[in-house]
Amino acid sequence: MAEKQAHLNGASYGPSIPPPQHYHRPGRGSDRGCCCFLAFLLKVIITVAMLIGLFILIIWLIFRPINKVEFHVTDVALTQFNYTNNMLQFNLAANISIRNPNKKIGIYYDRIEARAFYEDQRFGYHALTPFYQGHKNTSVLNVVFKGQQAVTLQGEELTRFNQERTSGLYSIALELSLRIRFKLGKVKTARFKPKVECDDLKIPLNGSPVAGSNNKCEIKF
Numbered sequence: 001m002a003e004k005q006a007h008l009n010g011a012s013y014g015p016s017i018p019p020p021q022h023y024h025r026p027g028r029g030s031d032r033g034c035c036c037f038l039a040f041l042l043k044v045i046i047t048v049a050m051l052i053g054l055f056i057l058i059i060w061l062i063f064r065p066i067n068k069v070e071f072h073v074t075d076v077a078l079t080q081f082n083y084t085n086n087m088l089q090f091n092l093a094a095n096i097s098i099r100n101p102n103k104k105i106g107i108y109y110d111r112i113e114a115r116a117f118y119e120d121q122r123f124g125y126h127a128l129t130p131f132y133q134g135h136k137n138t139s140v141l142n143v144v145f146k147g148q149q150a151v152t153l154q155g156e157e158l159t160r161f162n163q164e165r166t167s168g169l170y171s172i173a174l175e176l177s178l179r180i181r182f183k184l185g186k187v188k189t190a191r192f193k194p195k196v197e198c199d200d201l202k203i204p205l206n207g208s209p210v211a212g213s214n215n216k217c218e219i220k221f
Contacts, residue, residue, distance in 0.1 A: 093142075097138055100135060118170070201215055
């Protein structure tokens with residue numbers, strides 16, 4: 001009996017079983033972070049798209065055909081326009097009307113720069129005072145160009161000048177460079193920088209001012 005017990009005590013039961021190990025599956029945390037970033041990025045894109053859409057809607061409401069802001073040259077007087085030795089001496093005054101027909105939208109004119117051109121060469125500059133134009137309103141800009149400017153006229157340009165000097169009627173272009181904002185209720189838009197072009201005005205020298213000529217200008221954004 002003792003021999004049997006000794007035999008049992010010396011018996012071998014095989015190798016020991018190691019404790020269980022817990023493994024971490026990679027990728028779950030990084031997947032969550034990626035999803036959160038994509039969701040945030042999507043929200044930013046949607047927000048930016050909505051703001052851009054709002055600005056486009058406001059611009060469309062203002063400049064659609066039935067509510068378009070209009071610019072006209074209503075009065076012009078030219079009392080001096082002499083060209084000698086590549087120097088142009090001039091005295092030009094013009095009134096430019098701005099009609100805002102919108103019922104609920106006002107316009108801030110933060111910068112107004114007027115320029116005068118002859119044969120595509122600038123000879124006059126005038127900076128005007130900024131102002132706010134309310135809805136359903138017509139404002140008039142009084143622009144004066146006076147002085148002298150170096151201008152080079154050659155070939156056909158000089159020929160046209162001599163012809164216009166003989167006729168007493170000069171082809172002059174005016175341009176407005178603007179920096180504007182629109183106001184709809186309490187909302188103000190970002191600044192826009194359109195140009196207003198009043199091309200090929202026929203202006204008599206020392207003649208009666210051209211009144212009510214309905215010289216419409218074109219606005220370009």
